[in-house]
Amino acid sequence: MRIGEVILQPLAVITSIPYSVVGYLTLRKIDKENGDIKLKILAWVFIFQGFASAFLHSSFISYSRYMDWGAIFAIFSWLNALVIFKGKSLRVFLLAWLVLTFIPTYVLSLFKDQFIIIFLVYAGISMYFLRKHMIENKQTKQSMKYLKTALGLLLIGGICFLMDLKRLFCVEEFHLYGHSFWHVLTALSMFQIFNYFLFHQETNLETHEETYIQTF
16 A cells, blocks of 8 residues: 555546546447447456556555556457457457466566566567558558557657656646656557557458358
């Protein structure tokens, strides 16, 4: 438990809420569109990310950091499992997703002070599979707009994160930190990433239906 104030970083707690809001919005969007179970899993991870991040910045820091980073790794693992096990059953996908989430989270428990390096390594691996997904799926102006916006927001958020880490973006009297901007910007980035995968999921469904009709 933290000693002293109940919440040392109130703005960081408040700015964790957008993760869950994005998750809720994506979940509603899935229900309206097609109800794909894999996309629903991603939306629920977004929701969990909000609670985990808020919990991390308020109390039980030793335990909640694994919830927070585990949720981040779960998002990366979702992408990796989707690409690696393309065409496999939902059971295989779920098992792969859980294993791929557990591995980096466990590594984090072994090297507690190397969380940034672990994040960057796993993020790099995920970028490789994202590129692989881009190659395997036909891209349009709309899909690339989603992706470029997501990566742009992630880049700006990363700069805010590093500036906060170096104490270059900290206005303590107003509880204003670069880390809080990292929360908001990455939440917006996650929403665009979701739109990217939803776009391709719908495109693949339409292609499948057209092929079925032609075959019939």
